[in-house]
Amino acid sequence: MKSTGYPQGYALLIGVANYRQVSSLPSAILNDVKDVAETLSSQKYCAYDPVNVVTLLDTEATRAAVLKGLDELAARVGPDDTACVFFSGHGAVVGSPGNEDSVLVTVDSDLADIENTSIRSDELAAALAQIKAKRLLVFIDACHAGGAAISKRLTDDKGHELKSGYSQRAFERLAVGRGRALMASCRADEVSAVLIGARNSVFTTALLEGLRGAADKYASGFIKVFDLFNYVSEEVPKLIPDDQHPIFKADNLEVNFAVALSHGGNKAPCSPETTPTGQKEDSWSVLESLLIELYPFGPQDQEVWSRSGGDLFRLQLHPNGQAAWHAALRTLKQGGGGRNISFSSLLRTAKEDFSNHAQLAMLQAP
Known part of the structure; x- marks a missing residue:
């Protein structure tokens, strides 16, 4: 039987590697967005309608364009839909000690005027709050080391520096709301790794495997939010032992909701829905x-x-x-x-x- 797809799935995927005025990131960042988009749109994997999967890469990912993309996503998505927002690029910590905030650094961000040229966490949270889907999953991969060097600082060619990363407080702010969850690539004090020569970051390598069916352990035909995070959180430390631990935030999440189809919606002959408890599940x-x-x-x-x-x-x-x-x-x-x-x-x-x-x-x- 041909799958009818997952028409209720919508995604906005943003990736920035080549900044205008800020230190660059590996090309794997762009591959991450391209490969997640391809996997979500594939009828043999997540089965989203390709027209519902929007990407903004490098020059397209300006502050104005990202905010517009979030507004357009909110306008298209209904209460019974599923929405995913994925950002891969730089994050930066701003503000004074004790009153720190985090920002997403867009391609046109200027370290000399970072608070007016980036997207603050409260601004991003307000944009996410406009999305009325009962199932919203946000992926943040914004604590990268610059290039191959392990650096916790963002720099430009004018001598400006900012602490790289995304704070715990900001993560919590983005997860507020019923049916909302956030998955981040690493803890606030860690770096999101990109191995030399790898096509994808470590986090997205595990995420892609999960979306392509590895997270659907019992072949239910769906990739579910808790199952996806379980898989990613177990696989990432295998690739980077003791150095990177993905985190999950949910303020008011009541169900293990479906993010997408698994293997195009194909179920095992005897799925957990019809198997007595304990015979199929661990x-x-x-x-x-x-x-x-x-x-x-x-x-x-x-x-x-x-x-x-x-x-x-x-x-x-x-x-x-x-x-x-x-x-x-x-x-x-x-x-x-x-x-x-x-x-x-x-x-x-x-x-x-x-x-x-x-x-x-x-x-x-x-």
């Missing part, structure tokens, strides 16, 4: 779904995390229970969340609280 996925059901307010609900030996202060808490559990279990899977908590201790506590729960009783530690 133990971590089953535990997550059960904890969301039983402790809907997150790891602090009934003090389940603390009673299992965990430390809530080691978690990045979210106002939404589902997002909080997703983040907490990912942290636990990576060895964090407290010295004395484990999959087994968390499962044991849940079984003690709900001794008659059949699915819990069947679940075993991996």
Whole structure:
């Protein structure tokens, strides 16, 4: 059966490598945008309508053009659509200590007048807020090292310098709103790597693999937001051990929404929608779904995390229970969340609280 595609998918993809007045970036930055656009538009992968995928590269990515592109995206996208915004280029930290902000550096940005020639985080957040889609995913890859050199500074030929990167505060600002999520290439104190000779940045290499089906672990026919981040966050450290860790932000995300089709929408003969819990999914996925059901307010609900030996202060808490559990279990899977908590201790506590729960009783530690 021929796929009907994913006509509700829209994307604005922006990449700048060759700046007019700022230090340049590797050509992989432009390849990132081109390859993400091709993957989203491919009928064998994400199956977006090609007319719904807009790219702005280098000279096209002026401050005015990026803001206009966001306005046009907001005008085209309806509440039931899915929207993706992808930026790859320089980010810069501006403002005084204690009152710092971050900006996206467009191709026409001038370091001598950066606040008026770039896009501030509050300005970008306001533009994103105009997009009425219930599913909005923003990708920010704006902490690059300049060229092959590891540098945390932006420079021009006039002696101006700014700290490179994008702050935690700015990331959080961009994720505000129901159904909105942000995925960034690295933590605020890290550099987004481009390996010498590679076609794509490390982050986009993993992202492309995820979008091309690797993130759809159980062949459901969809690439979903939590699954995509899980894949990217696990693959990037394999390529750059201990040096780069993608981050995920969501202020009010209630569901693991679909970002795109997977392999054109092809499902396995027996997908998770029709498979009894635990037979197709791995133990971590089953535990997550059960904890969301039983402790809907997150790891602090009934003090389940603390009673299992965990430390809530080691978690990045979210106002939404589902997002909080997703983040907490990912942290636990990576060895964090407290010295004395484990999959087994968390499962044991849940079984003690709900001794008659059949699915819990069947679940075993991996």
